[in-house]
Amino acid sequence: MEHDLLSDLTPAQREAVTHFEGPLLILAGAGSGKTRVITRRVAYLLSQGVRPSNILAITFTNKAAGEMRQRIEALVPGSRVWISTFHALGARLLRQYADRLNLDPNFTIYDQTDRARLVKMAMEDAGVDNGRFTPETVQSAISKAKNQLLGPERYAAKAHDFYGQTVAQIYPAYEKRLRDANALDFDDLLYWPALALKHDPELRSELDARFRFVLIDEYQDTNQAQYAIARGLTVDHPNLCVVGDPDQSIYGWRGSDIRNILDFERDFPQSRVLTLNRNYRSTRAILHAASALIAHNRHRKPKDLVTDNPEGAPVTVLTFENGTDEAVGIAQRIKRVVEENPARHYRDFAVFMRINALSRSLETAFVKHRIPFQIVKGLAFFERKENRDILAYLRLLLNPRDDISFLRIVNEPTRGIGKISLEHLKAYAAPREMSLLEATSEIQRITMIKGKAASGLRDFNLLMRELRGYVESTPDEVIRQVLELSGYRQMLKDSREEEDQERLANIEELITAAKQYASEDSSRTISDFLENITLASDVDGWDERQDCVSIMTLHAAKGLEFPVVYMIAVEQGILPHERSLPREDQLEEERRLAFVGMTRAKEELYLSHARMRDFRGNTLYAISSMFLDELPRDAIQSLDLSASAAGTLSAMEQWRTGGGEAASHGWAEAGVGSRPAPIPPTRRSDGTDKDYAEGMIVRHERYGEGRVIEVGGHGALRKVKIRFRTAGERTFLVEKAQLEIVKRG
DNA sequence: TATGTAACCATTTTT
DNA sequence: TGGTTACATA
Numbered sequence: 071m072e073h074d075l076l077s078d079l080t081p082a083q084r085e086a087v088t089h090f091e092g093p094l095l096i097l098a099g100a101g102s103g104k105t106r107v108i109t110r111r112v113a114y115l116l117s118q119g120v121r122p123s124n125i126l127a128i129t130f131t132n133k134a135a136g137e138m139r140q141r142i143e144a145l146v147p148g149s150r151v152w153i154s155t156f157h158a159l160g161a162r163l164l165r166q167y168a169d170r171l172n173l174d175p176n177f178t179i180y181d182q183t184d185r186a187r188l189v190k191m192a193m194e195d196a197g198v199d200n201g202r203f204t205p206e207t208v209q210s211a212i213s214k215a216k217n218q219l220l221g222p223e224r225y226a227a228k229a230h231d232f233y234g235q236t237v238a239q240i241y242p243a244y245e246k247r248l249r250d251a252n253a254l255d256f257d258d259l260l261y262w263p264a265l266a267l268k269h270d271p272e273l274r275s276e277l278d279a280r281f282r283f284v285l286i287d288e289y290q291d292t293n294q295a296q297y298a299i300a301r302g303l304t305v306d307h308p309n310l311c312v313v314g315d316p317d318q319s320i321y322g323w324r325g326s327d328i329r330n331i332l333d334f335e336r337d338f339p340q341s342r343v344l345t346l347n348r349n350y351r352s353t354r355a356i357l358h359a360a361s362a363l364i365a366h367n368r369h370r371k372p373k374d375l376v377t378d379n380p381e382g383a384p385v386t387v388l389t390f391e392n393g394t395d396e397a398v399g400i401a402q403r404i405k406r407v408v409e410e411n412p413a414r415h416y417r418d419f420a421v422f423m424r425i426n427a428l429s430r431s432l433e434t435a436f437v438k439h440r441i442p443f444q445i446v447k448g449l450a451f452f453e454r455k456e457n458r459d460i461l462a463y464l465r466l467l468l469n470p471r472d473d474i475s476f477l478r479i480v481n482e483p484t485r486g487i488g489k490i491s492l493e494h495l496k497a498y499a500a501p502r503e504m505s506l507l508e509a510t511s512e513i514q515r516i517t518m519i520k521g522k523a524a525s526g527l528r529d530f531n532l533l534m535r536e537l538r539g540y541v542e543s544t545p546d547e548v549i550r551q552v553l554e555l556s557g558y559r560q561m562l563k564d565s566r567e568e569e570d571q572e573r574l575a576n577i578e579e580l581i582t583a584a585k586q587y588a589s590e591d592s593s594r595t596i597s598d599f600l601e602n603i604t605l606a607s608d609v610d611g612w613d614e615r616q617d618c619v620s621i622m623t624l625h626a627a628k629g630l631e632f633p634v635v636y637m638i639a640v641e642q643g644i645l646p647h648e649r650s651l652p653r654e655d656q657l658e659e660e661r662r663l664a665f666v667g668m669t670r671a672k673e674e675l676y677l678s679h680a681r682m683r684d685f686r687g688n689t690l691y692a693i694s695s696m697f698l699d700e701l702p703r704d705a706i707q708s709l710d711l712s713a714s715a716a717g718t719l720s721a722m723e724q725w726r727t728g729g730g731e732a733a734s735h736g737w738a739e740a741g742v743g744s745r746p747a748p749i750p751p752t753r754r755s756d757g758t759d760k761d762y763a764e765g766m767i768v769r770h771e772r773y774g775e776g777r778v779i780e781v782g783g784h785g786a787l788r789k790v791k792i793r794f795r796t797a798g799e800r801t802f803l804v805e806k807a808q809l810e811i812v813k814r815g
Numbered sequence: 816t817a818t819g820t821a822a823c824c825a826t827t828t829t830t
Numbered sequence: 831t832g833g834t835t836a837c838a839t840a
Contacts, residue, residue: 157830182829256830324829425827488816522816607830625828647827663828686826687831
């Protein structure tokens with residue numbers, strides 16, 4: 071048994087697996103087999119007689135948790151180790167110990183959208199008229215505070231500038247709203263358990279004893295609240311094993327604190343540190359390029375990844391004319407390879423993007439060329455209006471105080487309840503500390519509401535009462551009843567709109583999903599189903615069994631691997647993202663993001679960019695990413711497929727090398743790796759009104775007035791760079807720009 | 816109150 | 831470019 075667990079491991083891996091008690095930090099480079107190490111380690115602990123219930127393993131996504139569970143099951147059948155994400159752990163602990171925390175165990179978990187609405191309400195409560203403050207920015211400030219375990223009081227004490235003070239006013243109102251609605255937000259799932267572990271010694275030691283061995287994956291992406299939880303669980307039994315890679319920390323914007331991993335040795339004395347730097351995943355060429363890139367991060371401990379893998383094909387930089395060409399070009403290349411090479415399947419390919427907005431062009435191209443694909447965005451299906459509506463019914467059913475859900479569905483389908491009536495209802499409920507649903511029971515006392523609105527609210531109240539009789543039914547049955555009794559099905563069925571029939575089909579699919587979810591474990595309730603959806607990550611919806619190309623964000627790609635990877639829009643402003651450019655730490659995080667993407671590739675890696683990119687309506691000049699310049703020339707080959715290159719190259723595309731492994735050195739002499747040549751001029755009539763020169767003052771319909779600071783390019787690609795008073799610097803194509811000349815030089 | 820149209824908005828990454 | 835929200839109208 072023990073022999074099986076260790077026989078195929080390297081000495082370093084074996085040491086990580088067999089380390090028994092005491093803190094352990096495993097610095098696991100990309101592709102170094104860390105998932106294998108963690109699962110083996112759990113199996114090893116079990117083989118040493120540790121009880122399954124004494125082990126807690128934390129993963130970054132539910133999908134990863136499920137996979138680990140399966141692998142452990144394969145090694146040690148029947149063991150019931152607790153494996154989940156931090157958030158799912160938090161939710162479960164909070165429901166279990168609800169009474170000690172003065173919580174109602176039926177609390178609702180509010181997602182991003184709900185939170186934004188609640189923040190908006192809280193802003194009104196606090197009397198902050200949202201001129202400069204958007205609910206989203208306030209929400210993220212509150213989120214940050216909670217991640218640092220700062221409650222409203224301590225946050226207020228620390229708030230010095232106007233912005234912080236404003237948020238400090240909204241924060242308590244937001245918390246009150248949450249409490250009143252018996253709801254928690256994502257951060258609360260970490261915040262409250264962390265505080266409980268700090269302030270409730272009895273609970274802390276109970277949990278510490280329960281989880282004698284704790285393992286945390288992706289430790290570089292934990293935040294302070296998560297750190298506090300890990301800490302609290304490992305005081306009496308300091309058997310904490312964390313696995314991570316500082317080079318793959320990509321969630322700093324979400325509050326993750328890279329210091330958690332950097333300071334581990336200091337925080338956990340007598341800890342053992344092991345490094346896994348042998349990569350089993352990628353070709354040398356890919357590793358060489360990725361390593362060279364990440365080496366540009368200045369705030370980084372130098373670290374080398376080594377491999378015995380073959381050199382492989384060079385990393386290829388593809389240049390396209392525009393975003394459409396890029397999407398179509400990649401789709402065609404993939405299709406051609408799959409059709410010509412029987413060993414390649416669509417599932418071998420992945421396309422990564424920095425921002426979701428880029429998925430549309432890919433979707434269009436893949437549909438057009440009939441290439442099977444899936445866009446990995448788990449929540450998208452549940453975020454459709456019709457599904458959100460149904461889910462809101464369910465949430466209100468389980469938690470009658472959930473006013474956000476109440477407001478969403480009280481008039482869906484329409485029951486003649488308008489804004490005015492709801493204002494009256496709120497005015498009645500608020501001073502009485504009642505929820506909106508509760509207030510509908512006393513509708514006859516609210517004299518301001520009459521007629522259709524009054525009867526509508528009464529009907530709604532009766533509906534919810536009736537539905538409550540079904541909460542114990544199977545998840546799919548509950549949803550079915552909601553769909554029928556609410557009149558939602560009738561509404562969609564009666565609609566003449568094509569779209570509404572599709573919506574009905576989506577809800578049917580939701581029922582199927584619920585049924586399937588329940589079938590895996592008969593004890594699962596509708597409440598479990600809801601929680602599962604809310605805590606789902608994007609990759610959780612990814613079905614790797616399907617033979618299709620996977621399209622996802624770089625963030626979603628973390629932890630995955632594919633034989634062939636395309637990274638698109640490797641352009642300045644996108645990767646690195648423009649919002650990250652000004653700050654070095656954020657720029658370095660972008661570089662890590664690129665590194666994560668590159669190291670997902672096992673055999674082939676393509677980095678593409680376009681000369682022009684359509685963005686929110688207008689076509690902008692795209693500059694290839696600085697990260698491409700940071701790749702060593704001898705590690706990449708370039709392939710220019712843009713229209714401007716077509717003039718010099720006879721074929722649609724022309725490799726500058728023979729391609730493949732044999733030529734992996736031949737292209738260096740050919741001067742490959744150099745940047746695409748300037749665009750050859752194409753004549754066009756010169757509108758005098760578009761004859762810009764530096765120093766001119768122009769006006770843009772959206773960005774207002776600005777000064778021309780640069781003019782360049784030729785013909786159709788003539789561009790003009792303008793520094794706006796308020797909107798910063800932007801570059802436009804002269805031909806397309808909506809500019810009005812205010813003052814000539 | 817419900818519906819349609821217009822202006823208007825914002826647009827990273829996500830548990 | 832497209833989705834959402836505000837407003838006017840029936």
